[in-house]
Amino acid sequence: MPSVEAVVTTPAGKASVLLVDDHALLRTGVANIINQEADLHVVAEAGNGVEAIEAWDRHRPDVTLLDLRMPVMEGVEVVQRLRERDPRARVIILTTYDTDGEISRALKAGAKAYVLKDIGADALIACIRDVLAGKTYLAPAAAAKLAEEVTRVQLTPRELATLRLLADGKANKEIASELGISERTVKTHLGHLFEKLGVTSRTEAVKVATRRGLVRLS
Amino acid sequence: MPSVEAVVTTPAGKASVLLVDDHALLRTGVANIINQEADLHVVAEAGNGVEAIEAWDRHRPDVTLLDLRMPVMEGVEVVQRLRERDPRARVIILTTYDTDGEISRALKAGAKAYVLKDIGADALIACIRDVLAGKTYLAPAAAAKLAEEVTRVQLTPRELATLRLLADGKANKEIASELGISERTVKTHLGHLFEKLGVTSRTEAVKVATRRGLVRLS
DNA sequence: GGCCGTCTACGACTTTTGGACGAGGCGGTC
DNA sequence: GACCGCCTCGTCCAAAAGTCGTAGACGGCC
DSSP: OOOOOTTOOSGGGOEEEEEEOSOHHHHHHHHHHHHTSTTEEEEEEESSHHHHHHHHHHHOOSEEEEOSOOSSSOHHHHHHHHHHHOTTOOEEEEESOOOTTHHHHHHHHTOSEEEETTOOHHHHHHHHHHHHTTOOEEOHHHHHHHHHHHTOOOOOHHHHHHHHHHHTTOOHHHHHHHHTSOHHHHHHHHHHHHHHHTOSSHHHHHHHHHHTTSOOOO | OOOOOOOOOOOTTSEEEEEEOSOHHHHHHHHHHHHTSTTEEEEEEESSHHHHHHHHHHHOOSEEEEOSOOSSSOHHHHHHHHHHHOTTOOEEEEESOOOTTHHHHHHHHTOSEEEETTOOHHHHHHHHHHHHTTOOEEOHHHHHHHHHHHTOOOOOHHHHHHHHHHHTTOOHHHHHHHHTSOHHHHHHHHHHHHHHHTOSSHHHHHHHHHHTTSOOOO
């Protein structure tokens, strides 16, 4: 089952790795770790999504290590774009957070693995080799979160829009105005929102929604 | 949890470094970078504050690289405890965030430098040497934030307590009960809070306070 | 002593919020 | 056609939230 791809264009038969993270320090550190392996080699690094796409086009790496939280272009979008270019692109999500929604979004977008940055060097190398061998890999914490997500609340588009404005501190009247609906309808959406989140007030809703990764406070 | 501390003997003449971060990957990476320098050497690593204190007692490192956000014991507290043990302890804060308040709190506690993880390897080495030479170092972004902090809102203890409960989604009545004061007084505190934060509603207050690092949503 | 900031507290008022009924349109599926 | 989910809107109401002004107690500071 280890389908050794012919895509390897790296010298000396080493599998090529693209490293994408907005923290230069972590990039350097991980690059060191990877380059110590005889069969792995970092061909390029990128500090944001746009650079990542460029670097990928130029180097066509066998596997890409990608942080989700980045400036300029978000990680999930990077995954999507890479897979548009080549569905065989292998992406490992390497991030600090295991927020609700992000894991499944990344996996849906086509990521092959999801690991947290508290992973050990050995485990990371093992993960890379697994992905190169065509396997997938989920950090235990990520797997647990994923299970949670399956049972997660499903918000309708309008509810989500309302929630976003709510989390921005807007009053019902303002939300109604921005969405072009009546204040009454806003209350309806809020009511459904409260029910789904299991809360009874807007402030509590913001707290729960933030914790569950449904919105991010700007 | 088993200790992640790695004990290494200090070669003579090299400055010893203690590495504290809850991300094993980053520790390994940074350790690699530091150990490539002829005059620096990582003598130990720790994954949380308690381990950090233990490791420091055992090795008495020349300098400690410390993340602020950690489980078990927070970074600022670690700084304080280390300085209680030895006021000459040199601590460099190495963190992802440049949240309001944390920079000045860390510096007040006695940290010698504050750098973000998006720093380059060279700059980090330079920072360590500066601190070893008795200098202090502030990342540009951190310096800018620090300037902001000087002009930052000063909340009274009661206002802060009210804010915390507010951010937890509590109603005025609940806040009053928990603080042992009347609901009317809660409103007074909230009014002052709104004024200081420049907002007009509780939800907005939570948003602003969160963004400015005054509270953290649990 | 006087001054200032903080914490506490009160009444009365307006606005906002949240809930409780209900109800029509619209685009799907069975 | 019937059913269902989503979005929309209405009124009425009680509770909560937010805004006025005022003021006593306490501690620190000049």
